[in-house]
Amino acid sequence: MISTRNIIKNVMTSEGELQILQPISFEVKDGESVAIVGASGSGKSTLLSLLAGLDEVSGGEILLDGEPLHTMDEEARARLRGEKVGFIFQSFMLVQSLTAIENVMLPAEIAGYKDAKARAQDILEQVGLSHRAHHYPNQLSGGEQQRVAIARAFIGQPKILFADEPTGNLDAANSDKIEQLLFQMNKDIGTTLVLVTHDNALAQRCQRQLTMLGGALTETTTASVIAQGA
Numbered sequence: 001m002i003s004t005r006n007i008i009k010n011v012m013t014s015e016g017e018l019q020i021l022q023p024i025s026f027e028v029k030d031g032e033s034v035a036i037v038g039a040s041g042s043g044k045s046t047l048l049s050l051l052a053g054l055d056e057v058s059g060g061e062i063l064l065d066g067e068p069l070h071t072m073d074e075e076a077r078a079r080l081r082g083e084k085v086g087f088i089f090q091s092f093m094l095v096q097s098l099t100a101i102e103n104v105m106l107p108a109e110i111a112g113y114k115d116a117k118a119r120a121q122d123i124l125e126q127v128g129l130s131h132r133a134h135h136y137p138n139q140l141s142g143g144e145q146q147r148v149a150i151a152r153a154f155i156g157q158p159k160i161l162f163a164d165e166p167t168g169n170l171d172a173a174n175s176d177k178i179e180q181l182l183f184q185m186n187k188d189i190g191t192t193l194v195l196v197t198h199d200n201a202l203a204q205r206c207q208r209q210l211t212m213l214g215g216a217l218t219e220t221t222t223a224s225v226i227a228q229g230a
């Protein structure tokens with residue numbers, strides 16, 4: 001589902017070019033669940049954006065479901081994201097001018113689903129937010145906004161779901177509910193899961209655990225170092 005070869009990410013800062021990611025090479029199989037853990041600032045969100053085609057690599061190659069993200073322009077990547085990818089942002093990224101249900105419906109409407117509204121209602125119910133469907137993001141708590149963002153990522157039943165700390169703002173009961181939904185989708189429709197989390201229990205529920213350290217990725221499941229360099 002994902003195959004990367006020596007991907008790196010550099011950004012320009014006032015102090016010159018900064019390398020955020022060391023060369024990273026790894027594979028994720030169709031239907032796998034993978035947790036990425038590591039300290040704040042180690043590069044987890046940066047890696048997730050590259051894998052999902054939200055940002056461009058500075059070097060190296062990424063195949064997402066067989067398609068070469070590193071050669072595609074933003075338009076082509078947007079098409080691929082629309083067809084195959086769900087993404088739960090660490091900062092939610094809800095559209096502030098749309099209500100909760102409108103935010104959830106948006107990807108389904110873009111994809112042309114006739115039953116977008118019914119689907120959105122159903123998923124909002126599953127994340128426990130039916131009673132907040134017509135609230136705008138600024139009228140929702142952090143955890144409620146996170147659950148709207150999760151519902152929006154679920155609506156298209158994506159082939160692959162990237163989730164950046166999906167339970168970071170939730171209490172224990174809601175975290176359990178969201179975890180169940182994530183793994184149910186993984187089991188029922190074979191959605192590949194790539195999660196960034198600081199929650200050790202959630203990381204352990206995934207089949208594999210990878211650790212980011214200073215922009216380098218290692219597989220902690222087998223304690224083997226994943227290619228850092230050539």
Ligand SMILES: Nc1ncnc2c1ncn2[C@@H]1O[C@H](COP(=O)(O)OP(=O)(O)OP(=O)(O)O)[C@@H](O)[C@H]1O
Pocket residue numbers: 011012013018020038039040041042043044045046047090212
């Ligand atoms: N556009 C940018 N310009 C400069 N530095 C950046 C940029 N994007 C990310 N960084 C830096 O790269 C590093 C990795 O950032 P990233 O957001 O990927 O970390 P993270 O592992 O997701 O951290 P957290 O657990 O706090 O979310 C950080 O030190 C960050 O300051």
Ligand SMILES: [Mg+2]
Pocket residue numbers: 044045046090164
């Ligand atoms: Mg992050």
